[in-house]
Amino acid sequence: MLSAVADAKREGKRDDVDTVFASHYVQVCLPKFHMPRSETPKEVAYQVIHDELLLDGNPRLNLASFVTTWMEPEFDKLILEAINKNYIDMDTYPISTELQDRCVNMVARLLNAPIKDGEPAVGAGCIGSSEAIMLAGLAFKRKWQNKRKSQGLPWDKPNMVTGANVQVCWEKFARYFEVELREVKLREGYYIMDPEKAVQMVDENTICVAGILGSTYNGEFEDIKLLNDLLLEQNARTGWDTPIHVDGASGGFIAPFICPDLEWDFRLPLVKSINVSGHKYGLVYAGVGWVVWRSKADLPEELIFHVNYLGTDQPTFTLNFSKGASHLIAQYYQFIRLGHNGYKRVMQNCRENALYLRDAVDATGHFHILSKREGVPLLAFSLKDRCQFDEYDVADNLKRFGWILPAYTMAPGAEHITLLRAVVREDFSRTLADRLVRDIIRTIEYLKDRAAKSTSQFTPPVPRNQVPCEDNVKRIGEEFVRRLRLKAAASRSQGVC
Amino acid sequence: MLSAVTGAKSDGQRDHVDTVFASRYVKVGLPKLRMPECETPKEVAYQVIHDELLLDGNPRLNLASFVTTWMEPECDKLILEALNKNYIDMDNYPISTELQDRCVNMIARLLNAPIKDGESAVGAGCIGSSEAIMLAGLAFKRKWQNKRKAQGLPFDKPNIVTGANVQVCWEKFARYFEVELREVKLREGYYVIDPVKAVDMVDENTICVAGILGSTYNGEFEDIKLINDLLMEKNAKTGWDTPIHVDGASGGFIAPFLYPDLEWDFRLPLVKSINVSGHKYGLVYAGVGWVVWKSKQDLPDELIFHVNYLGVDQPTFTLNFSKGASHLIAQYYQFIRLGQNGYKRVMENCRENALYLRDAVEATGYFDILSKKEGVPLLAFSLKDRSQFDEYDVADNLKRCGWILPAYTMAPDAEHVSLLRAVVREDFSRTLADRLLRDITRTIDYLKKRAVVKPSELVPTRPVPAEQNEERIGRESLRLSRQKSTNARSQGVC
Numbered sequence: 005m006l007s008a009v010a011d012a013k014r015e016g017k018r019d020d021v022d023t024v025f026a027s028h029y030v031q032v033c034l035p036k037f038h039m040p041r042s043e044t045p046k047e048v049a050y051q052v053i054h055d056e057l058l059l060d061g062n063p064r065l066n067l068a069s070f071v072t073t074w075m076e077p078e079f080d081k082l083i084l085e086a087i088n089k090n091y092i093d094m095d096t097y098p099i100s101t102e103l104q105d106r107c108v109n110m111v112a113r114l115l116n117a118p119i120k121d122g123e124p125a126v127g128a129g130c131i132g133s134s135e136a137i138m139l140a141g142l143a144f145k146r147k148w149q150n151k152r153k154s155q156g157l158p159w160d161k162p163n164m165v166t167g168a169n170v171q172v173c174w175e176k177f178a179r180y181f182e183v184e185l186r187e188v189k190l191r192e193g194y195y196i197m198d199p200e201k202a203v204q205m206v207d208e209n210t211i212c213v214a215g216i217l218g219s220t221y222n223g224e225f226e227d228i229k230l231l232n233d234l235l236l237e238q239n240a241r242t243g244w245d246t247p248i249h250v251d252g253a254s255g256g257f258i259a260p261f262i263c264p265d266l267e268w269d270f271r272l273p274l275v276k277s278i279n280v281s282g283h284k285y286g287l288v289y290a291g292v293g294w295v296v297w298r299s300k301a302d303l304p305e306e307l308i309f310h311v312n313y314l315g316t317d318q319p320t321f322t323l324n325f326s327k328g329a330s331h332l333i334a335q336y337y338q339f340i341r342l343g344h345n346g347y348k349r350v351m352q353n354c355r356e357n358a359l360y361l362r363d364a365v366d367a368t369g370h371f372h373i374l375s376k377r378e379g380v381p382l383l384a385f386s387l388k389d390r391c392q393f394d395e396y397d398v399a400d401n402l403k404r405f406g407w408i409l410p411a412y413t414m415a416p417g418a419e420h421i422t423l424l425r426a427v428v429r430e431d432f433s434r435t436l437a438d439r440l441v442r443d444i445i446r447t448i449e450y451l452k453d454r455a456a457k458s459t460s461q462f463t464p465p466v467p468r469n470q471v472p473c474e475d476n477v478k479r480i481g482e483e484f485v486r487r488l489r490l491k492a493a494a495s496r497s498q499g500v501c
Numbered sequence: 502m503l504s505a506v507t508g509a510k511s512d513g514q515r516d517h518v519d520t521v522f523a524s525r526y527v528k529v530g531l532p533k534l535r536m537p538e539c540e541t542p543k544e545v546a547y548q549v550i551h552d553e554l555l556l557d558g559n560p561r562l563n564l565a566s567f568v569t570t571w572m573e574p575e576c577d578k579l580i581l582e583a584l585n586k587n588y589i590d591m592d593n594y595p596i597s598t599e600l601q602d603r604c605v606n607m608i609a610r611l612l613n614a615p616i617k618d619g620e621s622a623v624g625a626g627c628i629g630s631s632e633a634i635m636l637a638g639l640a641f642k643r644k645w646q647n648k649r650k651a652q653g654l655p656f657d658k659p660n661i662v663t664g665a666n667v668q669v670c671w672e673k674f675a676r677y678f679e680v681e682l683r684e685v686k687l688r689e690g691y692y693v694i695d696p697v698k699a700v701d702m703v704d705e706n707t708i709c710v711a712g713i714l715g716s717t718y719n720g721e722f723e724d725i726k727l728i729n730d731l732l733m734e735k736n737a738k739t740g741w742d743t744p745i746h747v748d749g750a751s752g753g754f755i756a757p758f759l760y761p762d763l764e765w766d767f768r769l770p771l772v773k774s775i776n777v778s779g780h781k782y783g784l785v786y787a788g789v790g791w792v793v794w795k796s797k798q799d800l801p802d803e804l805i806f807h808v809n810y811l812g813v814d815q816p817t818f819t820l821n822f823s824k825g826a827s828h829l830i831a832q833y834y835q836f837i838r839l840g841q842n843g844y845k846r847v848m849e850n851c852r853e854n855a856l857y858l859r860d861a862v863e864a865t866g867y868f869d870i871l872s873k874k875e876g877v878p879l880l881a882f883s884l885k886d887r888s889q890f891d892e893y894d895v896a897d898n899l900k901r902c903g904w905i906l907p908a909y910t911m912a913p914d915a916e917h918v919s920l921l922r923a924v925v926r927e928d929f930s931r932t933l934a935d936r937l938l939r940d941i942t943r944t945i946d947y948l949k950k951r952a953v954v955k956p957s958e959l960v961p962t963r964p965v966p967a968e969q970n971e972e973r974i975g976r977e978s979l980r981l982s983r984q985k986s987t988n989a990r991s992q993g994v995c
Contacts, residue, residue, distance in 0.1 A: 050575035061593035078547035090787040096558035134822040290587040325631040
């Protein structure tokens with residue numbers, strides 16, 4: 005930017021900005037490696053950065069993600085008002101602190117934590133379910149270590165049991181906090197954790213078994229009750245007292261409203277902690293999650309830091325320190341704005357739109373449906389016939405219509421399965437669902453058409469169903485690309501949720 | 502809220518909201534323990550929550566904090582526009598991802614990381630220095646463990662050497678990641694890490710020595726160069742190869758602009774990683790920090806997760822996953838908006854205003870000054886005479902004038918020293934400095950008057966040692982109890 009300004013000065017031109025696009029500033033690119041020497045007028049800085057960001061995907065059309073992409077304008081007002089509040093400064097911002105405490109209490113009671121009237125719940129506001137899960141895992145690890153130490157037994161090889169379909173943050177927790185991750189592999193047709201296999205993998209070093217309410221791959225709810233019952237039996241025999249954590253990142257804000265009789269939460273005796281993402285079906289923008297413990301006894305005191313403000317003790321247990329107060333306030337806003345009824349109606353709308361989408365996509369005849377009718381409102385589907393094009397082609401071509409609907413491979417044990425996933429969030433109306441179906445159909449037609457044209461160029465004109473795919477040179481090339489993508493995408497890290 | 506709505510319906514009245522304060526919704530308190538059954542109209546939800554929040558302190562007048570409390574409206578626009586972008590979704594928001602990478606590159610070069618032209622720096626955007634420090638600590642721990650395993654030596658007792666003045670996140674790191682924290686105690690008059698003592702404490706299990714550029718207590722820069730030189734000598738003797746991490750949470754964005762010749766960063770050979778807070782003198786709202794490593798070798802590959810997007814490998818190393826993209830974009834906005842020149846002028850203004858405040862407070866004659874002229878632009882000061890009132894009284898009374906200027910006790914072993922700390926941030930003008938000074942003077946006058954106008958039986962008519970004064974004893978015991986309750990480093994909010 006310096007040279008543009010210097011030039012302007014030398015030529016005797018004004019260097020104040022009348023119109024951004026008439027100025028000298030748009031003649032040079034934004035710097036990438038070095039902080040520029042000089043200042044840039046604020047209108048220019050805003051406009052040029054804003055413009056480059058136009059090339060990001062449109063969050064509203066990002067069907068890959070569970071994370072909230074729309075909130076009411078009233079919330080935008082609240083967020084701006086709170087943007088310069090550093091949440092951790094509880095002394096100075098006691099109301100913001102209290103709003104967080106109210107959210108913890110409300111979430112805990114929603115999850116049926118056994119708390120008496122008026123008693124504060126045990127929990128924390130986090131940046132997201134990753135932080136929440138790390139805190140929960142840390143609590144399990146420390147509790148288990150203390151127990152083993154008091155029993156005079158070795159405590160250097162903790163492990164935890166999960167399904168292979170867990171989100172990457174579990175792998176991070178295991179790697180960073182030195183816990184062995186034991187994963188129950190999936191299999192074709194069964195894409196979540198098998199409770200029996202899970203319980204078999206448990207031993208005396210298991211700090212907890214983690215079940216998911218709403219697998220990121222296909223939205224399915226794992227059978228936490230069965231897990232609980234089997235583990236209770238095993239605990240009775242072994243005396244190991246292995247507990248359960250439920251990753252309710254998506255499902256935790258769905259199940260209480262549309263399937264309240266499903267027993268998956270603190271109603272099950274072995275469930276000691278649960279995390280939920282405020283920024284998924286908690287209906288707040290990215291940057292807030294919650295972890296709740298059943299009781300004080302489930303959170304070792306030595307992990308808690310005590311902040312003393314206004315003469316009262318405020319215990320804190322977080323990995324992050326300074327952070328904005330806006331999202332915590334936003335969560336409280338949503339709880340008041342929607343109430344139980346409002347959340348229920350939103351979830352019902354999501355479910356109905358997801359079922360509508362499911363039926364419509366099923367009716368095209370091109371796809372297998374991999375998601376269940378119950379669970380997180382999403383549609384996971386894969387092509388019946390991959391000879392001419394695959395899910396990655398479908399995803400690439402849907403982009404041309406504006407949709408972001410990526411393709412993934414399933415987790416280990418079933419990584420030969422590729423699928424497309426469309427998450428139905430609060431802001432996905434029936435109108436958009438109709439558009440999506442129409443564009444999926446158009447995409448398939450286009451791809452078939454394209455395949456037919458290229459087949460006729462490269463292969464002898466024989467009925468398609470009599471030619472093994474392997475004999476088709478172009479098909480081999482495509483298969484090679486597909487496997488390459490499969491290999492590149494095999495890292496669970498790509499499973500953004 | 503439910504009963505208010507039912508009431509309205511049964512009275513045959515409309516239950517939509519004409520005026521919030523004429524409606525039934527303001528007759529009941531907001532719920533605290535249980536989610537309400539019914540919805541609330543959005544104007545009401547906004548207004549009632551907004552109103553309760555009026556009772557929070559005013560961030561602009563919060564002189565305790567280093568964290569940015571003002572940004573230009575243009576940045577607010579960018580922040581709002583990016584609210585619904587989940588940063589971690591690199592596939593879908595590649596520009597936001599690239600803006601973060603640009604920030605990492607710019608910061609690394611600001612800190613003199615030895616990177617060639619066009620080469621990418623090794624670093625990460627974080628929520629704040631806490632996450633940054635945990636990532637850096639994790640890297641040191643894993644590197645040390647790998648080295649010990651390769652040597653066939655025990656690797657179960659890692660420790661880290663710091664000053665007792667470290668921010669609480671170091672204690673958290675130590676506690677959560679099972680590393681022993683060895684703290685060099687302070688002493689009266691010396692409120693930062695003593696490099697000689699620190700290097701003394703190092704042994705074969707030390708994963709790193711952490712120095713601070715800008716102690717939260719009094720803003721002082723620790724002598725990183727001396728730590729480096731002493732540690733190099735020791736490393737040469739022992740072969741332990743102990744590295745250094747610099748916590749530049751506040752100082753990291755000040756020193757490059759005000760003290761460019763001060764050697765504290767990657768120019769020192771033993772410095773392997775540095776954290777800086779984007780939300781302190783990086784001039785962005787709370788929620789962004791940065792960690793940079795000297796080179797790839799300093800970050801064990803096994804800690805990195807690889808995300809594959811658009812066919813390109815994007816390595817990531819973070820504790821948090823989903824989070825908003827706004828603050829990372831805001832950091833880039835500041836780098837472009839201000840440039841090096843702009844940052845320098847902001848820091849110079851802060852320094853001048855801090856020095857002005859220092860001279861003026863000192864001139865009142867009531868206070869000892871505990872901060873240095875160099876360092877983070879702040880004023881740390883304590884009362885010369887505590888017999889009638891203490892720093893907590895001053896803080897309490899300054900609140901009545903609108904200022905949030907809390908009192909603290911120093912870290913061990915200087916916890917008998919209490920102090921007031923006023924941080925000069927970007928948005929603290931000379932006008933505000935004048936006001937603060939006037940109010941400090943008024944507060945002292947008020948407290949002196951209040952101390953004198955007491956029932957005569959509580960105040961002896963002849964001079965007596967402070968210990969024999971009942972009211973003084975009462976006050977002293979109150980002060981000690983506050984000291985005890987505030988001793989937890991956790992209260993040192995920065």
